Amino acid sequence: MRVRFDHVSVSLGGREVLHDVELEIHPGRFLGLVGPNGSGKSTLLRTLYRAVAPSSGRVLLDERDVWRTDRRTVARTVSVMTQETSTEFDLTVLDVVLLARVPFQRGFGRDTDADLDLAWSALERVGAADVADRPVGRLSGGQRQRVMLARALAADAPVLVLDEPTNHLDIAFQLELMRIATDLDRTIIAALHDLNLAATHCDDIAVLDAGRLVATGTPTEALTPRVVEDVFGVAVDQLTHPRTGRPVLVFDHPPQTRQDPTDRRDEINA
Template sequence: MRVDIDGLDVHRGGRRVVADVSIAVPSGTVLGLLGPNGSGKSTLLRAVSGIAAPSAGRVRIDGTDTASLSRRELARRVAVMAQEHSEEFEIPVLDLVLLGRIPHGKGFGRDSDHDIAVAEDALDRVGAGHLADRSFSALSGGERQRVLFARALTQDTPVLVLDEPTNHLDIAHQLELVDLVRGTGRTAMVALHDLNLAARYCDAVGVLDGGRLRTLGPPEDVLGTDLIRSVFGVESTAVAHPGSGRRHFVFDARTPSDTPDPSTPAPDTDHPVPTEEGISTP
C-alpha cells in the first residue's frame, strides 16, 4: 500500500516537533528516516501510525485519510514497532506476539489455530522461536526487539512503521532484521541511526533536522560528508566498499561547534522531479 504524508505538522507539549513534512512512499518500498536525536523521527512515525494526531496536514494510505479510519481499521493496515515499550510485561512471549492478531479477531475468545500458527511462524522468522514460553520481562534488550518485531509481522499489515528496530541488537541480528524487512515486500518506514545500514538496505532515505525534512531521495544521492557535517555535526570520510563498491562512511570526529561551516549546503532543491515510482516529496 502507498503512504502519502501531506504537509504534516505535529505538536507535543505545545512545541512544534514536526513541521510541514510531505513524503510519498510507493507500495512495497522501504523508506529510512534519519536524523539526530530530537529531529522528529519518532513523532513523525507516531503520526503516520495514528498514535499521535497531527495538528495540520494529513496521512493517506492508498488514498484513504487515516483520520477517517477507526483504530481497528487502521491497525489492519499499519503495524507499529514503537521505540517506547514496557520492559516488565509479565506475559509469555507467544501471548505477547499473539496480541498482533487482535485487529483481525471478531471479539474476545481463544486464539484460533491459524492465529497461533501465524505467531509461531513470525517468531521463527526473527530467530526467536525458542523464546515462545519465556516471560517477556525476562528477556534481554535484543531479544525483546526481535519479539516486538515478530508481533508487528503477526499483525499481517501491508504497512510497517518501525522506530529504531535495530536498537539493542548485535550486528548479526541487525543485518538479519533489515533483511527481513526487505523480504516482507511490504511498505516500510523505518527510523534508523546507522547511516551505513540505511544506505545499504533502504530504497530512499529522508533526513530530518529540527522537525523539518532536510532532504529526500536515494541514499547514494542524499547522503554525503557535507550533509553529515551539517545535520549530525560529525566529520566523515566517504570510501568505496571493497566488495560492493557502494559508498561507505567512516566517522572521524565531531565537528567543532564554534567553527562556522561555510560549506553547509542549502536544502536540496536541485534533484530531478521524481517519477511516480520513486519515493518523493509531493
C-alpha cells in the same frame, strides 16, 4: 501500499516538533528515516499509526486519511515495532506476539489456527521460537527486540513501521533484522540511528533536522557529505562498497574542530 505525509506539522506542549513534512513512500519500498536525537523521527512515525495527531496536514494510506479511518482498520493495515515493551502483565512471548492478531478478531474471539501459524512463523523467522513460553519481562533487551519484531511480522500488514528497531541488538542481529526487513514484500518505514545500516539496506532515505525534512532520495543522493556535516555535525567521506556498490560513510570530526597533528606534538613536548 503507498504512504504519504501531506504537509504534516505537529505541535506538542506548545512547541512545534514537526514542520510541514511532505514525504511519499512508494509501495514495496523500504525508507530509512534518519536524523539527530530530537529531530522528530518517532513523532512522524506516530502520526502514521495514530499515536500522535498532526496539528495540520494529512497522513495518507493510498488516498485514505489515517485520521479519518477507524483505529481497527489502521491497525490491520499498519504494523508497528516500537521501542517500548509493556511487561505489566508478564505475558509469555507467544501471548505478546499473538496480540498482533487482535485487530483481526471479532469481539473476544479466540486465537485461530491461522493466528497461531502466523505467530509461530514470525517467532521462527526472528530466532525466538525457543523462548515462546517465557515471560517477556524476564528476557534481555535484545531478546525483547526480537519479540517485538515478531509481533510486528505476525500482523501480516501491508505497511510496517520500525521505530529504532536495532536498539539493544548486537551487530549480527542488527544485520539479520535489516535482512529480514528487506526480504519482506511490504512498504517499510524505519527510524534508524546508524547511517551505514540505512545506506546499506534501505531503498530510500529521508533526513530530518529539527522537525524539518532536509533531504530525500536514494542513500547516495540523500547522505551526501554536505548533508551529513550540516545535520549531524561531523565530516564524512562517502565511499562505495567494493562488493555491493552501496555507499559507505566514514566519519571524522568536522574540519573546524580537527586538531593539527603538529599542535598535538607541541602539547606533548611542552
